[in-house]
Amino acid sequence: MARILVVGGGFAGMSAAARLAKLRHDVTVLERGAEPGGRLLGVPIGGDRWAAGPESVTLPGAFRDLFRKSGRPMDALIAISPAGPRHHVLPARWPRHTVTLDLPFGTRGAQHDAVVAAFGSDAWSPWVDESPDPWNELRRSVLEVAHPHDSPVPEVAWSDRSLSRTVRALRDPRLRRLAADLPGLTESAPGVLAVWHYVERNFGRWRFDGGSAGLATALTTRLRERKVTIETGVDVARPVDVGVELADGSIREADVVVWATGTDPLAAAPTPSLEHTAVRLDGATEVPDDLVVHDSHVVRGWRSGTDGWVFEAPRDVDPLAVLARHGLDLTSFVTWRGSVPAPPTSDDLPRPARSPRPGLWLVGAAASPGASLEVTGMGTAALAEHLGAVPR
Numbered sequence: 199m200a201r202i203l204v205v206g207g208g209f210a211g212m213s214a215a216a217r218l219a220k221l222r223h224d225v226t227v228l229e230r231g232a233e234p235g236g237r238l239l240g241v242p243i244g245g246d247r248w249a250a251g252p253e254s255v256t257l258p259g260a261f262r263d264l265f266r267k268s269g270r271p272m273d274a275l276i277a278i279s280p281a282g283p284r285h286h287v288l289p290a291r292w293p294r295h296t297v298t299l300d301l302p303f304g305t306r307g308a309q310h311d312a313v314v315a316a317f318g319s320d321a322w323s324p325w326v327d328e329s330p331d332p333w334n335e336l337r338r339s340v341l342e343v344a345h346p347h348d349s350p351v352p353e354v355a356w357s358d359r360s361l362s363r364t365v366r367a368l369r370d371p372r373l374r375r376l377a378a379d380l381p382g383l384t385e386s387a388p389g390v391l392a393v394w395h396y397v398e399r400n401f402g403r404w405r406f407d408g409g410s411a412g413l414a415t416a417l418t419t420r421l422r423e424r425k426v427t428i429e430t431g432v433d434v435a436r437p438v439d440v441g442v443e444l445a446d447g448s449i450r451e452a453d454v455v456v457w458a459t460g461t462d463p464l465a466a467a468p469t470p471s472l473e474h475t476a477v478r479l480d481g482a483t484e485v486p487d488d489l490v491v492h493d494s495h496v497v498r499g500w501r502s503g504t505d506g507w508v509f510e511a512p513r514d515v516d517p518l519a520v521l522a523r524h525g526l527d528l529t530s531f532v533t534w535r536g537s538v539p540a541p542p543t544s545d546d547l548p549r550p551a552r553s554p555r556p557g558l559w560l561v562g563a564a565a566s567p568g569a570s571l572e573v574t575g576m577g578t579a580a581l582a583e584h585l586g587a588v589p590r
């Protein structure tokens with residue numbers, strides 16, 4: 199049995215802890231906050247908590263696997279249901295060629311119909327059809343693998359191209375924007391990451407009952423069932439050779455440290471380039487729950503609660519001004535507004551479980567800035583498999 203300290207009780211830390219405890223390791227979660235959950239509980243802006251992203255996930259199998267492999271099936275703790283379409287505004291040089299597209303998830307036929315309704319024909323579906331092989335390669339050689347400190351750079355499909363090159367096969371510039379504007383990525387990201395459109399189309403997007411806070415509650419219950427010790431109010435300063443050093447200077451020993459604080463403890467913190475602006479609106483009920491405006495600066499938005507939305511945009515761009523330029527002028531409905539820097543993201547291939555040195559593993563956003571919840575879950579699955587079960 200290994201003594202494992204998991205530092206950080208967000209989705210990455212909790213999913214790692216649940217899996218490792220089921221494998222009979224002695225697992226303790228050290229969480230700085232008053233309760234586990236991390237960004238699943240929302241992001242504090244102006245005294246309230248706001249949704250950290252669109253409250254939906256793809257690859258439901260990654261979550262089902264997490265609950266099944268850590269005890270009982272997911273349905274015993276939390277239900278999921280399909281999420282609605284994502285609203286895209288795809289501007290063109292001539293305003294009358296601007297297209298709005300409500301792109302559904304989960305079926306090729308529904309996507310085809312939506313694209314035909316918006317564009318008159320469908321060049322999108324055949325382009326997305328090219329992704330299954332690269333997706334399987336990415337999954338098997340990068341996402342479902344724990345990457346030890348001495349492992350070579352993983353081989354991936356389409357390694358000769360960037361995202362901008364991969365989307366060039368789409369001739370319509372509006373479809374190119376749709377394809378290239380993936381959360382947290384720029385056009386110089388690896389081309390293989392374009393497979394995310396295939397993933398969303400094939401596996402759908404899903405909402406947890408009670409949103410991501412509901413997922414946090416279900417995971418906390420699972421950790422209690424697995425008898426994982428959760429220590430809250432513990433601020434960990436850094437990993438050390440024998441375990442971790444706390445902010446008060448004391449040492450906690452461990453055989454393995456799983457670092458899940460959202461930031462890499464051995465690297466300089468990257469500068470955030472995006473900002474999250476939260477707004478409360480009085481009366482503007484027509485705002486989609488999940489939207490992307492593909493302007494020269496991309497603006498994403500998602501609902502948070504009944505009358506709140508969060509908009510993500512580059513730090514020097516006013517998201518409300520961009521929305522107003524594209525027919526969604528919310529300024530007269532805003533009753534409150536506040537902003538915080540968004541977490542940093544990275545164009546690197548996501549390696550959601552990687553070890554910078556023996557005995558120390560990084561998972562979730564600490565391993566891969568901007569890693570989505572699904573990718574984070576795949577990483578903690580890979581880590582559990584890599585560390586293995588304690589023999590009975």
Ligand SMILES: Cc1cc2nc3c(=O)[nH]c(=O)nc-3n(C[C@H](O)[C@H](O)[C@H](O)COP(=O)(O)OP(=O)(O)OC[C@H]3O[C@@H](n4cnc5c(N)ncnc54)[C@H](O)[C@@H]3O)c2cc1C
Binds near residue numbers: 239435564
């Ligand atoms: C609803 C939602 C939607 C999202 N949508 C997207 C998306 O569309 N695209 C995308 O790229 N990402 C998205 N994300 C973000 C992505 O999923 C995050 O990368 C993920 O939530 C990070 O989880 P984490 O556990 O690594 O970090 P966190 O959730 O940040 O958890 C870190 C935990 O560590 C604790 N901690 C921090 N420092 C210390 C310390 N020194 N000592 C002890 N404890 C510490 C914190 O208190 C926190 O509880 C979304 C997240 C949510 C919740």
